[in-house]
Amino acid sequence: MSGNISRVDYTSDELFFRGLYKEYFHKAVYYANQYLNDYEASKEIVQEAFLTLWERREVLDFNQNIGAYLIKTIKNKCLNELRDNINKLQNVDSQKQTDLILNQRSLLDNTSSLIENKELSLQIKRTLENMPEKMRDVFIMNRDLELTYPQIAAKEGVSIKTVEYRISKALAMLRKNLAEWL
């Protein structure tokens, strides 16, 4: 708790956006960065998307899935950014450009917006719960704590190869259980 701001002071709109921000901010920055390969630009785009929604709050229907709308807004902003960056990299860095073109193709695919799908995230949670404990721990350290393979290996007292193996197993299990969506 940060003691400075008293909770009572929020308007109902602010309270709604506060919740939306808490739930989606880190997810959304990760999402944008996966396609833009630029963390600062991703943060900026996510911030902008939240502000766009905030400016439009009078005309937004809060009964609709606002998370999905947010992700769609971010997706469009990312596509614009990608298009510009791809043009800029012309004759500058062909590998980087190809990388972004592949990201663009991936982002254009419908499966890219699945992150706001509640059922899908529930299925991911369930799959994680059913994993062997050691496999899950390693996976979560990598995903949520952003630890590298060597860091996890040192923490768990196992070899890097073992970490690699556990994570690839975890991903294989997720791939199997999410086949319905992807």
Next chain:
Amino acid sequence: MEKLIIKYFAGEVTAEEAKRVREWALESDENMEIFVKEKNLRVVTMMPDIEASDSEADAFINLLREHDKKLQINITKPNYLRGWFIAVASVAAVALIILSISLSVFSNKNKNLNNQLVFIASQQLSYHENSTPYGVKGKVILPDSSVVYLNSGSSIYYPSKFLGENREVEFSGEGYFEVKENSAFPMKILLKNGMSVYVKGTTFNLSSYENDKSLSLLLISGSVSMLDSKSNELVKLLPKQKLLLDKTTSKISIIRPEDIQPTVGWKKGWLIFDETSMPDILKRLERWYGVNVVVKDSSVMTKTLTAKFREESLSQVLELMHRISLIDYTIKDSTATISSFFSR
């Protein structure tokens, strides 16, 4: 290959291996499909399951409040001293004089607009937003019965009733404006890049797509003056003149197009290219047909095209571009993939 792809997405590959994976993905549609699926699976499963902290959320609320304050300042005090400012006056001969007078009148009166804002809010003024998605055009009649034709991918945001100092609207995209004459009550069009267009009653075509490199304003009737406040230079436009602003360099040029149809033809359903560059063509096709265009070979981007279309479908347009050896293409779902004509 599958193992290498998994390593690729985990970031555990050498530069050489990464290059191999990318080349493999571009080899065929099937490979691309596998790549895209793996990439998106990775994004979905590796999505961090963490909430923003309370202090982060509080900082965000502060940002929203700051943002609202800034918006109010922008409404009450148009910033004439920074960036560009366009004013449109209806009488050509005295445009310069009128402009300087109206400027000082605006800034004086705006000082007490704060109260006005409160007043507006208490009247429960409602706002409307009309947007045209890609592939769709539209027409909007504003509360003062001015008419705006919207090209694809445009939006206009306006109140149910014009109050305050200006007829104020927000606009992005491309529009053909027929503004009702009222010199005492100018229309102010706020653009996304912070510029504003002031209009007293005139007809013009304004193109200010956010993802375009330049902004263009073609005057049909009346007169336009544009003020660069940095150099204090005043640029005047006459009917049939077209102003182009390069957004990256802030450079302004004025041309007198022989034919205004390439600019305003969209209103009557014409899609006209006049030595248009490929990046612009593809952007316009995306908007016009509501599709995604993906470019496989960047070498096509240097080509230009002069052509006129009316009721042709996207595939007919692309087929023509293919017949004249400009491009190769495939269309799948709502995505057109463009490659170099000589790639096969």
